Amino acid sequence: MLDLSRVNQIDAAAQEAENAIHDLQIELQAEGRLIRRQAFDAGRPLSAAEKVRLQEIGTAMRDLNNALIELSFVTVQQIDNSETVVVLKDRVNQINQNLSGSLDKLRKLEKFAATAARVADVLAQVAQGLAAVAVAVA
Amino acid sequence: MSHKCLMHGFRTVLIWDSSFREEAGVRFLLRNHSALLVALVVGTAACSVTSYEQPVNTFAEASRDADTALKALNRSVTDAYTGLLKQRAAGTNAPVEFKPGDCLVKSDSCRLEITLEGQPQLLPPPPVAGNMVALMESIAAYADNLAALVGADTADEVTTHVNAALGSIESLAATIQEANPGGKKPAVNLSEFKTPVGDAVSWLVGQYVASVKIDGLRRATSEAQPVIAGASQVFQKASERAAIAPKEQMANRVQEAFETFQTHRTAANLDALLLSTEQFNQVLTARPADVFQRMNEAHQALANTLQRKDVTLAEASAMIEQYAREARKLAQIAKSFIDLSSKEG
Numbered sequence: 245m246l247d248l249s250r251v252n253q254i255d256a257a258a259q260e261a262e263n264a265i266h267d268l269q270i271e272l273q274a275e276g277r278l279i280r281r282q283a284f285d286a287g288r289p290l291s292a293a294e295k296v297r298l299q300e301i302g303t304a305m306r307d308l309n310n311a312l313i314e315l316s317f318v319t320v321q322q323i324d325n326s327e328t329v330v331v332l333k334d335r336v337n338q339i340n341q342n343l344s345g346s347l348d349k350l351r352k353l354e355k356f357a358a359t360a361a362r363v364a365d366v367l368a369q370v371a372q373g374l375a376a377v378a379v380a381v382a
Numbered sequence: 383m384s385h386k387c388l389m390h391g392f393r394t395v396l397i398w399d400s401s402f403r404e405e406a407g408v409r410f411l412l413r414n415h416s417a418l419l420v421a422l423v424v425g426t427a428a429c430s431v432t433s434y435e436q437p438v439n440t441f442a443e444a445s446r447d448a449d450t451a452l453k454a455l456n457r458s459v460t461d462a463y464t465g466l467l468k469q470r471a472a473g474t475n476a477p478v479e480f481k482p483g484d485c486l487v488k489s490d491s492c493r494l495e496i497t498l499e500g501q502p503q504l505l506p507p508p509p510v511a512g513n514m515v516a517l518m519e520s521i522a523a524y525a526d527n528l529a530a531l532v533g534a535d536t537a538d539e540v541t542t543h544v545n546a547a548l549g550s551i552e553s554l555a556a557t558i559q560e561a562n563p564g565g566k567k568p569a570v571n572l573s574e575f576k577t578p579v580g581d582a583v584s585w586l587v588g589q590y591v592a593s594v595k596i597d598g599l600r601r602a603t604s605e606a607q608p609v610i611a612g613a614s615q616v617f618q619k620a621s622e623r624a625a626i627a628p629k630e631q632m633a634n635r636v637q638e639a640f641e642t643f644q645t646h647r648t649a650a651n652l653d654a655l656l657l658s659t660e661q662f663n664q665v666l667t668a669r670p671a672d673v674f675q676r677m678n679e680a681h682q683a684l685a686n687t688l689q690r691k692d693v694t695l696a697e698a699s700a701m702i703e704q705y706a707r708e709a710r711k712l713a714q715i716a717k718s719f720i721d722l723s724s725k726e727g
Binding site for chain 2: 246248251252254255258262280298302305306309310313314315316317319320321323324329330332333335336337339340342343346347350
């Protein structure tokens with residue numbers, strides 16, 4: 245029975261971290277929307293402070309995206325290095341070897357059958373040919 | 383068992399019977415009733431195995447697409463992470479050194495390392511999912527092997543060899559003539575003569591080949607099913623995690639387009655924003671995990687129908703077609719991830 249528990253653990257931990265980052269990004273997105281909406285509702289342009297804050301929000305969003313990339317890389321690396329993947333690889337390679345065995349069997353069968361068919365045919369025709377000669381001579 | 387398959391089997395019996403009576407030279411071949419029964423049973427195997435050619439070939443093609451998609455995801459996450467390391471190398475004071483022992487005249491290799499949070503890492507990093515890529519390649523090879531088995535033209539090749547033997551009869555007739563100068567050449571008219579022995583042997587070999595194929599397919603798919611199920615679960619998880627990288631790149635593009643539009647509200651900037659959101663939508667709606675789930679479902683259905691377990695060939699074929707459609711779509715989207723990461727890089 246294949247043990248997927250380690251892979252499941254790695255994946256679960258990664259999903260939890262991703263969800264936490266996603267929650268933060270939702271909050272930042274909401275704050276940015278609020279700042280722009282307040283300025284629009286008041287009928288005025290963004291203040292200098294609001295522009296700075298929006299830039300900070302943009303930078304924070306990009307930093308969080310970068311954190312997601314690192315998380316993604318490390319998670320995939322850990323799954324890739326797990327024993328589960330190594331075991332699966334070995335099993336598929338074994339199955340492929342067995343399949344090659346079936347293909348070889350067909351190739352051998354082809355050689356054997358071709359020879360058997362040729363022998364049977366030639367014997368039959370020699371028998372016919374010799375019979376015809378015997379008739380002609382007689 | 384279809385009506386067509388049964389009639390095919392009965393025809394076998396009739397050919398055998400006439401061959402026995404006509405040719406003394408084939409006495410070494412089977413004569414008893416059990417041989418006729420075998421011929422009937424084996425006759426149906428030939429009928430079944432051809433029905434599997436299309437679904438098995440489609441499964442193999444879908445697995446090649448799934449392999450392409452996984453490789454592309456692997457590359458895009460590695461490229462995205464490489465981009466991040468390069469930003470840190472160029473934009474901070476993080477130590478960048480030669481890997482100890484590298485880049486000397488007698489070194490085996492020349493590699494750089496960047497140290498972040500006390501941990502040295504290769505720059506660029508090696509591909510992140512080497513083992514999983516190799517596993518999916520093996521699965522694609524397995525699917526190709528199934529297709530090769532079901533499509534092997536052994537029976538046709540035997541017929542070719544048998545027909546080639548007919549050519550030797552013509553020269554044999556000439557040889558007999560030489561051995562009997564003045565006598566009539568034996569009447570061997572190849573166009574009229576359709577060697578019943580050759581035909582019977584070719585046909586019987588064809589039926590046996592079909593039974594070897596169907597037996598091979600049953601055994602291989604039964605052995606492979608637990609492995610495909612396990613691999614499918616691993617790939618589902620890994621591919622969803624790996625898909626973060628292209629999503630991140632698209633998210634950054636959308637964010638930039640959004641900020642540009644907010645600062646300069648022009649029609650051109652709005653169009654650029656709309657285009658970026660549309661492209662991001664396509665990436666977000668591509669669910670790589672679904673493809674690998676379909677892979678498992680399609681293979682399970684194929685294995686079950688071969689074992690005659692509650693799944694018809696038509697049902698299995700439909701699942702395989704769905705796997706193929708989704709794998710093709712994911713392969714196309716995943717290839718665009720590579721274009722994306724190479725532009726961002």
